[in-house]
Every structure is written in C-alpha cells, then in structure tokens.
Amino acid sequence: MRFVKVCPLDKIPADGALAVEIDDTPVAVVRSGGSVYAVSDICSHAEVSLSEGEVYDTTVECWLHGSCFDLRTGEPTNPPATEPIATYEVRVEGDEVYVAFDAEDEPPRT
Template structure:
C-alpha cells in the first residue's frame, strides 16, 4: 500500500475492454471494472446475494450480478433494478502509467 492510501491492484492490460477482474485488498474483495473507456472499483460482493460481481456482465457503465440479474451503476454503486435494493461501496481509482491503484476509503456508499 502506498502512503496516500492507494494500493496497486492490477495493470490496465489485465482488464478486458468491457469487463472486470476480482482482486483483494487485505481482506476486502474489490471488482476492478473497465467500461466505456473508464476504470472503476466497487465492492466485489453483490448486496443482494453475496456473490462476486466481477463474474457478471459489464455494459454501459453497469455491472450485472450473474445470479439474479441486478445491475449496479459503476459510478455510484446504486442498484438499477431489483432484486437488489442496497448499493455496494465504490472506491477511488488512480491510473499511474499502466498500473491501476485503488483506495479503500469509500468514494460513495
């Protein structure tokens, strides 16, 4: 972890153009997601069913939970459709060269 609270979690080359990878920062599961040319970090655990969001489909700035189909906005973490009703935490992202860094200080909750 760097002194400013950001931790390198992967490289840009590790991220699909419209997709996610699951990483851990300490004990915290994080989904690092690239969508529409932007990189986001959200909790990797769905607020409805506690499965990995990084295994879901990414499209138009959202990630869809593979189990029950709830979609979450990557900017806010808010669910767009049921069955999920609670948002998931989102985290600040920095890009340094090819490195993707994430801070667990929640950006939104």
Template sequence: MDFVKVCPVTALPAEGAFKVRVEGRAVAVVRSRGQVYALDDRCSHAEVSLSEGEVYDGTIECWLHGSCFDLRNGEPTNPPATRPIDTYRVRVEDGDVYIAAGEAKP
C-alpha cells in the first residue's frame, strides 16, 4: 500500500480540518481529540467542502446544511445527508501526515 505525504502535523488545527489534494482528490485531513483522520472533502448531500466545517464530538459538520459525518468511518450521523463519504487510512510519522492514497473505504 502506498502512503502519500500530505502535510506536516503542525499544519493541522488542534481541533479542525485542513484540505489537501491526493492523486487528484480533495481530502479533508482532520485532527480531533489528538487523532488524525482523512475523509473525502465533499459532503454527500450538497457536495460542498467539508474542510470548511466545524469539527466536534468525533464528527465533521457540513457548513451548508448541517449534516455531520463520523470521522472514523464517514457515516452520516444526522440528516440531510444519508450516504457515507469515503475515508482513508492515515499514518503519522516523524511529524508528517501520510494517507493511503489508493485505498478509499466507502
């Protein structure tokens, strides 16, 4: 499995998201409760950037209509979204964040 270096951990807010591009895909790299996650940066309901939304309680909220997605598995936790978003395996090594680029998990 190929991991791609996407950003230093210091680029991430203490509790929030940072948008990166990985092999042509927009990915939200999120830090929450000391963990780092990676998800598609597109709400499955309105197709707007999730990295611009709020991160809280292990979720990321779409800023447009308020849908939230579980950071661990991309599942929507409230409407209007009903479809999950893809997630990616993450590795933090030597202060940098790496994402398994070719392995999205629906």
C-alpha cells in the first residue's frame, strides 16, 4: 500500500468535500468536524459524485436521492443506499493530504 499526495489541506472546504482521482479511481476527500476522510466519490446507489453532496456529523449525503454514508466506515446510514462505499486511510503531513491506495488490490477498507 502506498500513500498518494492528493491535495493541500486548505483546498478541502470546511465541512465539505473535494473530488480527486487516484489511478483513475474517483475519491472524495472530505473534512468534517476538523477531521479528514477519504471515501469513494461514487454513490453505491445511484453512481453519482458524492463530493457534490452535503457533509455533516461525519456523514456525506448524496445530492441525488439523499443516501447518507458514514465517512469512518463507508456504511450507508439511511436508504435508498444499501451497499457501503470504499473508505481509505488518510494522513495529513504538514499542509498536505495523503490517501492510502493500491491500484492492484481492492480499494482498502478502514
């Protein structure tokens, strides 16, 4: 597993998300309550960008149908989604954000 530098910390909105790609994989880098998370940027229900949704209380809400996902586990917290999304380990070093990723394996779950 390798850590990939994805963005400066100040590019992620407070209680918001930033869409990035790691090896052609869409990832949402999210700030919530002062913590930084990384999850799949694709909703498991409707296959739309989660980084365009609302972020609150360690949750990201899909803008299309309102499915919510726990940023810590990827588990859906309300319907219509029933399948989890991938989560990735994050490190903040100085002002840079790094995400753990290995394109040869399944996306890492935390």
